[in-house]
Structures are given as structure tokens and as C-alpha cells.
Amino acid sequence: MWNQLRIGHGYDAHRFADALLPDKPLVLGGVTLPHDRSLLAHSDGDAVVHALCDAILGALGRGDIGRHFPDTDMAYSNIDSGILLQRVVAYMHQDGWQAGNVDITILAQAPRMAPHVPAMQARLADLLGITPAQVNVKASTTEGMGFVGRREGIATYAVVLLHRDPAQA
Numbered sequence: 001m002w003n004q005l006r007i008g009h010g011y012d013a014h015r016f017a018d019a020l021l022p023d024k025p026l027v028l029g030g031v032t033l034p035h036d037r038s039l040l041a042h043s044d045g046d047a048v049v050h051a052l053c054d055a056i057l058g059a060l061g062r063g064d065i066g067r068h069f070p071d072t073d074m075a076y077s078n079i080d081s082g083i084l085l086q087r088v089v090a091y092m093h094q095d096g097w098q099a100g101n102v103d104i105t106i107l108a109q110a111p112r113m114a115p116h117v118p119a120m121q122a123r124l125a126d127l128l129g130i131t132p133a134q135v136n137v138k139a140s141t142t143e144g145m146g147f148v149g150r151r152e153g154i155a156t157y158a159v160v161l162l163h164r165d166p167a168q169a
Contacts, residue, residue, distance in 0.1 A: 008059025029120025
């Protein structure tokens with residue numbers, strides 16, 4: 001049974017810009033959130049999707065997001081991170097795995113995440129090819145502590161459980 005399941009963990013953090021940049025809205029979990037600041041990143045800065053990509057890649061034993069989509073490659077400049085996740089999901093399927101469930105924790109003082117969680121769950125489920133019930137997204141503040149508490153940025157943790165694709169068994 002041990003060779004039928006794999007667990008991966010991912011983490012990502014991005015610093016806030018001083019203002020909302022015209023070409024970079026705040027995107028988390030594949031959803032655009034109203035906010036007065038953008039996240040600084042080579043891509044669209046979606047820390048939720050980046051952590052999820054790292055979790056899947058880790059479960060597959062395929063390194064991390066930087067190895068596959070380096071920030072030195074202009075092809076990934078301002079790219080929709082959903083495209084990156086679709087490519088990681090393709091690796092997952094090529095290797096004979098499916099996502100069983102994902103659990104994501106967003107650390108942010110602002111903006112408030114709760115109103116956007118259902119849309120994030122739906123979007124991530126769509127990208128992963130699973131149901132929204134298999135995607136859990138939650139958020140927490142850091143009670144004013146650290147870079148998140150000082151509103152300097154956002155951090156995200158993701159855990160994924162993969163199982164063997166029965167079609168490839």
C-alpha cells in the first residue's frame with residue numbers, strides 16, 4: 001500500500017509592492033482579489049498556486065517550481081500561475097498519479113481571505129481535475145508578528161496526497 005500513496009509539502013511567500021501595479025492584480029488560488037497592493041514576483045505572484053505546485057512536485061520527487069519554471073526565464077514573466085499548475089498536473093498524470101486531496105493554509109494580515117475561499121477551492125479543483133470537496137483552503141493571520149504581521153507579504157503552505165491512478169495500475 002505504501003507505493004500507492006505519496007504526500008508532498010510546499011511553501012511560498014511573496015513580498016507586497018508599495019501599491020497596486022497596473023499589470024499585476026493580487027491573485028491567490030487562481031482568483032483575483034480586490035486589494036490596494038500587488039505581490040512582487042516574476043510570474044503573477046500567486047503564492048497559493050506556487051506552494052501547491054511545490055507540494056505536487058515534492059510528492060513526485062521532481063524537485064521544486066524553480067527548477068521547472070525558473071525566474072530567469074522571460075517565458076514565465078507575469079505568467080498566469082494556473083498555467084504552471086496545469087503543467088505540474090500533467091507531470092503528475094504522466095507519472096501515474098492523481099490528487100486525492102489538498103490542504104492549503106494562507107498566512108495574511110490583509111486582505112481578508114474568507115470571502116474568496118469558495119472561489120479559490122473551485123478554481124484549484126478545476127485546475128487539478130478533482131472536486132472542490134477535495135480542496136481545503138484556510139487562512140490565518142500571524143497576530144501582527146513577523147513579515148506577514150507587518151503586512152510586508154503573504155505566505156502559503158500546501159500539503160497534497162497523491163494516489164496511484166487506477167487507469168495506470
